[in-house]
Amino acid sequence: MKTLVAAAALTLCAGAAHACPDxxxxxxxxxxxxxxxxxxxxxxxxxxxxxxxxxxxFSGYGFVAVAPDFELYYSQDGAYDLTFRLNTACDSILLINDPNGNWWWDDDSNGNLDASINVGRGVDGTYDIWVGTVGAGTCDASITFETF
Structure with a gap:
């Protein structure tokens, strides 16, 4: 289940008593x-x-850290589709803020309760990436960045 989440989601966090992805x-x-x-x-x-x-x-669910886990400084030097995919020991989610300020969220598109997001033709700039879980716990994970 892949979702492009409205960028306004962060503004909803500003008045919240707890920390939100930033x-x-x-x-x-x-x-x-x-x-x-x-x-x-x-x-x-x-x-x-x-x-x-x-x-x-956010319209998606799950738990992530406040700071992104990764910042991918990406330069598109060809006609490539950019994909992010998880391999985890738990039910994982993936949250990405792309260089245009769009939010992307996914739960199980990589199978085995793991997330995957293909942003299509990647654009130059910074992708902020959070690796999260559906529940409140943590688990070991790996993330793969790849183009096709």
């Missing part, structure tokens, strides 16, 4: 071009966090 914080920085990601790159991460997306006004 792309102004930094995640682990990765720089890559479309041609470089034609060979997939995979990174280890702990999925989950204390930010409840439903309480933050």
């Amino acid at each position: 792309f102004s914080y930094s995640g682990y920085g990765i720089s890559a071009s479309g041609s470089q990601l034609y060979s997939a790159s995979t990174y280890q991460v702990i999925a989950g966090g204390s930010s409840d997306l439903a309480a933050c006004g």
